[in-house]
Amino acid sequence: MTDPQDPKVAPSRGSVADEKLRRAELAGLDILDTGPEERFDRIARLAALIFDTPTALISFIDHDRQWFKARIGFNLCETSRDEAFCRYTLAYAQVFVIEDASIDPRFRDNPLVVGYPYIRFYAGRAIRGPTGQPVGSLCVIGHNPRGFDDRSREILRELALWVEAELARGVEEPGRLARxxxxxxxxxxxxxxxxxxxxxxxxxxxxxxxxxxxxxxxxxxxxxxxxxxxxxxxxxxxxxxxxxxxxxxxxxxxxxxxxxxxxxxxxxxxxxxxxxxxxxxxxxxxxxxxxxxxxxxxxxxxxxxxxxxxxxxxxxxxxxxxxxxxxxxxxxxxxxxxxxxxTPSIALRSQRHSLLQERFETALLDGSLYFHWQPIFGNAGRTLVGFELLARWYDAQLGAVSPNEFIPLIDRQERLRRALVMNAIETAVAQLAHWQQHHDDPPDVAINIPGSEFYREDFPDLVASVLRRHDVSGAHLVFELTERSLIPSFAATAETMQRLRQIGIRMAIDDFGSGYSSIAYLTELPISSVKIDKSVVQQIDRAAQHYRLMQSIVDLAHGQNLPTVAEGVETRAQLELVTEMHCEYTQGFFLGYPQPLAQADALVAQQAS
Structure with missing residues (x-):
């Protein structure tokens, strides 16, 4: 197979059958000798601007001529096919480049090189019709020799695909007749x-x-x-x-x-x-x-x-x-x-979501967004071991806004999501600084981190800067990630966890048992604990299969030397059962509701006395 990029090779018109198919494809486009169209002119203008060339052309190769659909910086409407640089481009799968036509044996005697427009540099990419036949090209032309790097070739390729997409719109979509x-x-x-x-x-x-x-x-x-x-x-x-x-x-x-x-x-x-x-x-x-x-x-x-x-x-x-x-x-x-x-209710919900996003901006600044602290207790001795930080929002206009409503909404907005996460980390670290000054053994603080923030490359560095600013070790900070947030990138998860461990932060898998519950999370990720989802915990005193599931999760975690936390414990029976299973920690309404900081601080002081 010949390579048209080789200066020793001259392009042929292919077999009679191939040329017949190619021209049939061109005829089917019904584009030859049509007037200018902004959708094509725009692409040519953009190509000339991007590559800083005086000329950009979109052309189609007919039987014996090259006809220009869009032309920037070029006075001719058509040229003979034999003079067309683009006849080489048709036979080339990639971007076809001539850095200096005046010394290329294929083009140095070409009328378009020795005369107007005095082409020196040329880069073109074939345009293909709906079934893949090469029908024309998008090219840029310069008066001085120059190179064309890989990035430029990729951009030109994308622009040519744009031309192809515009052609397809005229063929594949329902008609182009004005009626x-x-x-x-x-x-x-x-x-x-x-x-x-x-x-x-x-x-x-x-x-x-x-x-x-x-x-x-x-x-x-x-x-x-x-x-x-x-x-x-x-x-x-x-x-x-x-x-x-x-x-x-x-x-x-x-x-x-x-x-x-x-x-x-x-x-x-x-x-x-x-x-x-x-x-x-x-x-x-x-x-x-x-x-x-x-x-x-x-x-x-x-x-x-x-x-x-x-x-x-x-x-x-x-x-x-x-x-x-x-x-x-x-x-x-x-x-x-x-x-x-x-339905109208969807419109109302959309309006409320828009209002929530707008009001959340204010909440970040005026203090109406705040945090409650839900205690976590050790099952041996019922001692306080830590808190989970939970966002709360009371809006002067909307009243109390449930986290179940605003957290999923904010999680889809990158800027607001990051502001909420960093606000939580700042709040937790500032309070840890206070507790470290006043207590020998301060409690841990757990924060739920969305996967979309956890996977950001700068996330560990941002956390480290907050710790340095407050002169606090990360040893009492726990980041919780749900199973679903671990799924997109296992390798990226492990890498980020290792970077956070280097500054003392521990990781926990949250809501374990509610989704995939992959053993690989426990065996291959550097996690410190497993939080068992409340949907499992709250059924253990009602259904034998949930009891067995809970016990198997605890045993699985213990097999990897990982402690477990039972979330959502709401009754004495549930507490007794999770203790019987040797689950190390409990979090839930039965032992402690989420509470304002003043109450949490008093609870820490009470245990220390």
Missing amino acids: TSHEGGRLVATADAGETIYEHIDRLLGVAAKANHRLAILHMRVDNLPEFKLVHDAGRARRFIGRWLNNLRNRNSDLIYIDRLSETAFIGVIDYCGSADAARRRCDALRAQAVQETRFDNIHFVFNTTAGMSLFPDHASSAAELVNKARLAHSTRRWGDRTALF
């Missing part, structure tokens, strides 16, 4: 070239209103699309997704529009009759088809999809509102649910 009509009792949906998703849906809504039709707006997310794209290159992934979308369109005449909204999200419009429940059943049926195996280009794959929906005209009259409400419904669905239908 939307009502024919034979069914809405016919086609789109203007360059029209945005929202503009097109708004036009559909207008036609639906005149025809007295009802529409369902479906917000569908492919949850495993990132994993799919890790395995397959961008071009194959894009073509596979195009086939998947085409399958959905071809099987559903009432799916009058579907388009890609973001990296993993798609928007569909369904023309339906009947009740809201009928629309939901129809969306469920479509989603069931979406999770069927797709086969294309030697790839077999099943997309995992979830969805939310809104209805026109019931829920709104504009595309922006309907898409947003479908997205809101989607965000509230629970795993395994049907397609989530928007």
Whole structure:
């Protein structure tokens, strides 16, 4: 196989069959001799800016000519195919680079080198049609010799894939004709070239209103699309997704529009009759088809999809509102649910979430966010050994806000989550400094750390800086991580734990028994204790299987020389049973509720006296 990057190699047009397929693909795009389009001009402008070149071109290779769809800094509309640098690019799988055309034997006598535009530097990447045939190129051109490093090649490749995506939008999506009509009792949906998703849906809504039709707006997310794209290159992934979308369109005449909204999200419009429940059943049926195996280009794959929906005209009259409400419904669905239908209660919940986020900013500053301290006792002698720090929030406008409501919400907001975690660490370390000054054996303080913070590279350094500022050892600080937060990266977990151990901090697995309960957590991670989830503990006096599960967890931990903490002990019977099992520590309402700092401080002083 010849390499067109080799200056001794001249490109051929390939076999007659190959060239026929290539030109058929080009003809199918229906793009030759069309007018300028901003969606392509934008990419060319961006390429020229990024690579600081006077010229950037998007061109297509016809039978005997090179025609330019987008041209920045270039006066010609087309050149002969024989003069085209891009004919080499078509045969090259990667980015094709000529650092100095004036000394390259393939180009030094080229009219575009010896005359206008006096090309010296050239870098191009082939543009492929929906089935993978090379139809043109995106290139940048300079008047002076220069290099083109690997990072630049990757950026040019990404820009070329963007061009391919724009081409696919014109072929794979429902039409590009400037019409939307009502024919034979069914809405016919086609789109203007360059029209945005929202503009097109708004036009559909207008036609639906005149025809007295009802529409369902479906917000569908492919949850495993990132994993799919890790395995397959961008071009194959894009073509596979195009086939998947085409399958959905071809099987559903009432799916009058579907388009890609973001990296993993798609928007569909369904023309339906009947009740809201009928629309939901129809969306469920479509989603069931979406999770069927797709086969294309030697790839077999099943997309995992979830969805939310809104209805026109019931829920709104504009595309922006309907898409947003479908997205809101989607965000509230629970795993395994049907397609989530928007309801007014979802809107109210969304408004409250927005208000909570806004008010939380104030709470961090005005003291309305504070902490309670829940005591942890040793089962031998019922001695106080430590506290778990628990966030509390009383808002002047909202009243008491449950941690079950605000913690999950804040955990999704990086800046607020970090502020809450660092506030907790600062509070704990400051109090440890006080106790170390006044007591010989201060209690431990445990803090629950979200995995998203624990895995940040700078987290151990931030903790160390707080300890240094208060001149406190980390020996009495315990960080609790749930099983689920350990799952994403086992190696990263172990590394971060080792860094924290170096400054004296101990780690505990929290809520053990509620999820995966992997033995590897106990055997391979540098943890100091295991906290058994209250869902297990609170059933041990009611169900034999929970008693046996609790005992097996305790025995498993003891086999690794790890002490255990029973969470959520609420009755004397539960306390007696966990003690009987030789569980070392207890935390729960039976021995102590979460309490303000003054009460916790008094409890420490009482034990010390």
